Amino acid sequence: MLVVLALSVTLIACGGSDAARTTAPDEAQLGDMAAATTTATASSQGNGDGDSLGIPPVIDRKVIYEGSMTLQAADTRTAFDQILFMVETSGGFLASSTIEEAAEGEQPSIFFTVRVPADKLTATLAEIRNVSDRVVSESLQSQDVTDQFVDIDAQLRNLYALEEELLALLAELRDNPDADPAKLLAVFEQIRYTRGEIEQLEGRKQLLTDLVALATINLTVDPSPAAIPIVPADPVWEPATVAKEALRNLVEAMQALGTVAIRFVLYTLPVLLLVIGPFAILGWWLWRRARRAKPVPVTVGATES
Secondary structure, X not given: OHHHHHHHHHHHHHHHHHHHHHHHHHHHHHHHHHHHHHHXXXXXXXXXXXXXXXOOOOOOOOEEEEEEEEEEEOOHHHHHHHHHHHHHHXXXXXXXXEEOOOOOOOOOOEEEEEEEEHHHHHHHHXXXXXXXXXXXXXXXXXXXXXXXXHXXXXXXXXHHHHHHHHHHHHHHHHHOOOOXXXXXXXXXXXXXXXXXXXXXXXXXXHXXXXXXXXXXXXXXXXXXXXXXXXXXXXXXXXXXXXXXXXXXXXXXXXXXXXXXXXXXXXXXXXXXXXXXXXXXXXXXXXXXXXXXOOOOOOOHHHHHO
């Protein structure tokens, strides 16, 4: 009995040591896995990768800016030159300009459009305000065209892929001596049409890129009320000029009356005679005939005698 009990204790001790040896590697493996996971997480956080953290990427917005300003200045031409110099210094340019005609000694109103880099729009507007004596009105509009860029890029990718396939098909047809010429021409025509669509989209994208890169400012510079003279420099009233204008108006009126009289005598009157004349003659003849056919009244006294 004692021998059996001793053997049982020995077997139990051996089994426990084996289990301990089996469990130890599993715990070590778990520790290694935890350390690897921690290292990977720290690495991803250190790299700042937004996608690994579930943060959506930042969209590069494409925005078109267009502003307008109405200014007043004592010297409109000087203000125009100063604004144009600031625009050119910032990397912009003059797109168009119109200078109204003004009397001698007066300041003209100037309408012009400039294009400036979009990132310098705010600074340029501030400098323009400082040039003027007064800002009458100011407005700024923006248009987000990001979706148009995305749509154009998607269409271009598809068209580029289609063009590549068509070019490969064209090369294959050219290498085949038994190829149908009609199919060759059809593929070539499809390539030409696809290339036209690509160039059209590229032109549209280039136009949008230019509008996004350069903001548009429509400007109006009017003379300040203090710069407008009370009495114009030109003479207000010149008797000789007024007399000449009156005589010229009289001659024009007489010419008009003479023209009407000549047209009436040589054109209107003959037409009236030709149209109304026959009816007038017929009416006169019928009147005379009716007058002759009317019986003469007889008095009673003359009949008895």
